[in-house]
Amino acid sequence: MKTITKQKPFEEIRQKLQRYNRVYIIGCGTCATMTQTGGRDQVLAMQESLEKLEKTVTGWAVIPTACDEMTAVTMKENERSIRNAGCILVMACAMGVHRVSLYTNKPVVPALDTLFIGVEEKPGFFREVCAQCGQCVLGETAGICPLTACNKGLLNGPCGGTNEGKCEVDKEKDCAWALIYQRLKIQGRLDLMRKYHPPKNYQVALRPKTFKLG
Ligand code: SF4
Numbered sequence: 001m002k003t004i005t006k007q008k009p010f011e012e013i014r015q016k017l018q019r020y021n022r023v024y025i026i027g028c029g030t031c032a033t034m035t036q037t038g039g040r041d042q043v044l045a046m047q048e049s050l051e052k053l054e055k056t057v058t059g060w061a062v063i064p065t066a067c068d069e070m071t072a073v074t075m076k077e078n079e080r081s082i083r084n085a086g087c088i089l090v091m092a093c094a095m096g097v098h099r100v101s102l103y104t105n106k107p108v109v110p111a112l113d114t115l116f117i118g119v120e121e122k123p124g125f126f127r128e129v130c131a132q133c134g135q136c137v138l139g140e141t142a143g144i145c146p147l148t149a150c151n152k153g154l155l156n157g158p159c160g161g162t163n164e165g166k167c168e169v170d171k172e173k174d175c176a177w178a179l180i181y182q183r184l185k186i187q188g189r190l191d192l193m194r195k196y197h198p199p200k201n202y203q204v205a206l207r208p209k210t211f212k213l214g
Pocket residue numbers: 129130131132133134135136137138145146147148
């Protein structure tokens with residue numbers, strides 16, 4: 001499971017950094033390295049691009065897992081270079097940006113957009129399999145999430161557009177509800193296709209979502 005990110009357009013990053021001449025860059029050694037958006041190579045490329053804008057990069061670090069508490073240790077070790085910067089440019093997912101912001105009073109600028117949490121289906125190809133809705137229906141949909149796998153997010157499907165097992169929105173892609181049907185059939189549970197799934201009650205997972213053990 002990886003958090004999938006993509007780099008913001010460089011022009012947007014340039015604008016966000018407009019008021020800072022000195023920048024410290026933080027990358028992430030886990031998800032953002034795997035998606036090639038915030039690993040060592042991308043951090044060094046960003047340093048080069050910022051230097052072309054005549055900014056000073058006071059230092060950089062690729063934190064092993066930017067979203068966890070060990071980020072505090074790396075930031076402490078690099079305290080001086082961070083202090084010399086006007087802001088920190090974070091090349092990690094939003095969880096990493098949030099984590100970095102907990103340990104500094106410097107402005108924190110995200111260089112990436114966080115898209116979704118996905119699994120690697122084949123090398124280099126990630127797919128969203130859960131949108132963390134808080135009311136899972138996978139037990140009745142043969143392990144396929146209709147919210148994320150169906151292009152319309154239909155909790156009751158298929159829609160009228162499914163054609164020979166393909167989705168009308170994306171003809172290259174299997175219709176989620178056709179897949180659910182096939183799997184339920186193998187499992188001898190086709191009766192579940194007739195089960196009505198009521199609209200999600202988003203009151204059960206109010207934002208900000210929290211969880212407490214015990
Ligand atoms: S129904 Fe889909 S989005 Fe909701 S928890 Fe289950 S897998 Fe995740």
